[in-house]
Amino acid sequence: xxxxxxxxxxxxxxxxxxxxxxxxxxxxxxxxxxxxxxxxxxxxxxxxxxxxxxxxxxxxxxxxxxxxxxxxxxxxxxxxxxxxxxxxxxxxxxxxxxxxxxxxxxxxxxxxxxxxxxxxxxxxxxxxxxxxxxxxxxxxxxxxxxxxxxxxxxxxxxxxxxxxxxxxxxxxxxxxxxxxxxxxxxxxxxxxxxxxxxxxxxxxxxxxxxxxxxxxxxxxxxxxxxxxxxxxxxxxxxxxxxxxxxxxxxxxxxxxxxxxxxxxx
Amino acid sequence: xxxxxxxxxxxxxxxxxxxxxxxxxxxxxxxxxxxxxxxxxxxxxxxxxxxxxxxxxxxxxxxxxxxxxxxxxxxxxxxxxxxxxxxxxxxxxxxxxxxxxxxxxxxxxxxxxxxxxxxxxxxxxxxxxxxxxxxxxxxxxxxxxxxxxxxxxxxxxxxxxxxxxxxxxxxxxxxxxxxxxxxxxxxxxxxxxxxxxxxxxxxxxxxxxxxxxxxxxxxxxxxxxxxxxxxxxxxxxxxxxxxxxxxxxxxxxxxxxxxxxxxxxxxxxxxxxxxxxxxxxxxxxxxxxxxxxxxxxxxxxxxxxxxxxxxxxxxxxxxxxxxxxxxxxxxxxx
Numbered sequence: 001x002x003x004x005x006x007x008x009x010x011x012x013x014x015x016x017x018x019x020x021x022x023x024x025x026x027x028x029x030x031x032x033x034x035x036x037x038x039x040x041x042x043x044x045x046x047x048x049x050x051x052x053x054x055x056x057x058x059x060x061x062x063x064x065x066x067x068x069x070x071x072x073x074x075x076x077x078x079x080x081x082x083x084x085x086x087x088x089x090x091x092x093x094x095x096x097x098x099x100x101x102x103x104x105x106x107x108x109x110x111x112x113x114x115x116x117x118x119x120x121x122x123x124x125x126x127x128x129x130x131x132x133x134x135x136x137x138x139x140x141x142x143x144x145x146x147x148x149x150x151x152x153x154x155x156x157x158x159x160x161x162x163x164x165x166x167x168x169x170x171x172x173x174x175x176x177x178x179x180x181x182x183x184x185x186x187x188x189x190x191x192x193x194x195x196x197x198x199x200x201x202x203x204x205x206x207x208x209x210x211x212x213x214x215x216x217x218x219x220x221x222x223x224x225x226x227x228x229x230x231x232x233x234x235x236x237x238x239x240x241x242x243x244x245x246x247x248x249x250x251x252x253x254x255x256x257x258x259x260x261x262x263x264x265x
Numbered sequence: 266x267x268x269x270x271x272x273x274x275x276x277x278x279x280x281x282x283x284x285x286x287x288x289x290x291x292x293x294x295x296x297x298x299x300x301x302x303x304x305x306x307x308x309x310x311x312x313x314x315x316x317x318x319x320x321x322x323x324x325x326x327x328x329x330x331x332x333x334x335x336x337x338x339x340x341x342x343x344x345x346x347x348x349x350x351x352x353x354x355x356x357x358x359x360x361x362x363x364x365x366x367x368x369x370x371x372x373x374x375x376x377x378x379x380x381x382x383x384x385x386x387x388x389x390x391x392x393x394x395x396x397x398x399x400x401x402x403x404x405x406x407x408x409x410x411x412x413x414x415x416x417x418x419x420x421x422x423x424x425x426x427x428x429x430x431x432x433x434x435x436x437x438x439x440x441x442x443x444x445x446x447x448x449x450x451x452x453x454x455x456x457x458x459x460x461x462x463x464x465x466x467x468x469x470x471x472x473x474x475x476x477x478x479x480x481x482x483x484x485x486x487x488x489x490x491x492x493x494x495x496x497x498x499x500x501x502x503x504x505x506x507x508x509x510x511x512x513x514x515x516x517x518x519x520x521x522x523x524x525x526x527x528x529x530x531x532x533x534x535x536x537x538x539x540x541x542x543x544x545x546x547x548x549x550x551x552x553x554x555x556x557x558x559x560x561x562x563x564x565x566x567x568x569x570x571x572x573x574x575x576x577x578x579x580x581x582x583x584x585x586x587x588x589x590x591x592x593x594x595x596x597x598x599x
Contacts, residue, residue, distance in 0.1 A: 138379035226384030
């Protein structure tokens with residue numbers, strides 16, 4: 001049986017991201033009631049796991065680190081078809097950068113036990129680093145392929161995958177266990193079904209804190225993060241806008257005039 | 266070694282034995298930082314048949330080039346590349362390590378950072394030294410600019426996209442040292458690059474286009490997106506986009522402009538149905554004329570452009586295309 005772990009992150013809904021601002025005093029995000037959703041690329045990771053389960057014998061564990069509210073996105077993944085859920089939640093985990101996050105998730109995966117494949121999205125929509133997957137693989141001492149866009153061969157101990165690169169792809173042969181970070185080209189994530197939601201009610205979510213992981217506090221959260229935000233500046237625009245007004249026709253004509261004056265048409 | 270004398274590193278990136286321009290741009294910046302820190306710039310170049318390229322890195326500003334040259338290194342091989350860089354970094358103790366935000370750099374940087382147990386920032390748009398000579402790594406986020414530092418761990422690591430820093434003057438007379446590295450033999454081979462396939466890019470390339478038309482979430486649907494693509498066509502412009510357009514599946518990741526995408530400086534930029542998120546706007550600050558079309562008069566995009574039009578892009582763009590076509594016909598007949 002193939003043991004799959006899918007790492008998912010609860011992120012503020014990207015569709016409402018323009019409502020999120022940084023608090024200039026605390027330098028933290030003011031989420032302003034923006035709801036948490038599954039990070040969009042993690043849905044592709046989840047879909048990859050579900051398709052493998054449909055093709056053969058597989059067990060899917062879904063793992064997230066975040067505040068207790070992140071339990072909802074773990075529940076959503078159980079409703080999509082994951083078998084078991086794990087939430088790493090503890091005030092000691094808070095304020096982690098990519099390094100400390102990857103370390104904590106790696107400890108969670110070790111505690112889950114046997115695994116062959118770890119899937120996660122290639123980046124999160126809020127933090128925008130792409131480091132958690134590869135750093136997690138390093139802490140687990142297993143190989144990683146980032147930006148996977150196609151799984152070519154998934155039988156046996158050696159897989160072949162295609163990973164995106166500038167104007168093309170690279171074909172990688174990789175020995176399991178391994179981490180794969182996925183792009184949206186890999187698949188189209190399915191949506192929730194009613195029967196899935198019903199089935200998920202019987203599935204368990206284990207919540208683990210610092211004691212369950214058995215990791216010293218200095219390796220976690222803010223203390224375990226090599227990077228810190230030292231300053232936040234607001235950027236000022238150096239351009240002064242001239243609004244073009246009038247009827248639609250007039251606006252279009254004036255714009256054409258501006259383009260002509262600039263010599264670009 | 267005195268910590269302040271520790272070198273500034275650039276991991277060079279090459280495709281088919283040609284060093285990428287981002288690597289020279291990073292050496293240019295590394296040179297400035299190293300001069301301020303009164304230390305040296307060291308480049309690391311891994312590949313096959315790249316020995317002749319080392320002089321170019323010196324000409325761009327490197328004092329030392331560490332070279333690993335072997336057929337095994339022709340493609341980026343994650344385990345081998347990581348091992349060579351980690352071992353060398355443990356020995357040479359650089360204080361700063363920069364990599365391009367290329368497909369290789371984006372995977373290699375976190376592999377190296379985690380092994381060296383240090384911090385890493387993604388897609389910085391500026392690197393400066395603070396009063397304590399610590400590297401401030403600037404990243405746009407949620408309408409502001411974050412300065413991130415790595416106060417204790419070394420090296421201070423960052424990835425930077427092509428176009429953020431200018432290419433330095435190349436001085437062919439500059440001299441530097443080339444140090445050849447052995448390729449280690451005891452590295453696990455659990456992963457292997459079998460093949461690299463490059464495809465011809467579609468459409469007008471963003472990097473060299475005089476005009477760029479970019480679309481965002483405001484396109485609404487594939488039809489709305491097609492109109493923006495038609496506008497680009499009419500102007501013989503390159504078509505760019507923001508992240509939501511990629512998320513919606515209308516546009517390829519290759520055409521994304523901004524911090525984690527392309528950095529461009531066209532003569533003219535026209536943004537349609539996008540809100541002016543800083544992550545996008547930092548990619549086009551070099552543009553000479555900037556125009557925005559958005560149906561929300563309060564959209565922050567209007568604070569960042571030269572000309573603004575409040576209108577629904579889906580209604581306005583077809584009219585604009587007609588007017589441009591008329592102008593172009595008139596121009597030809599005159």
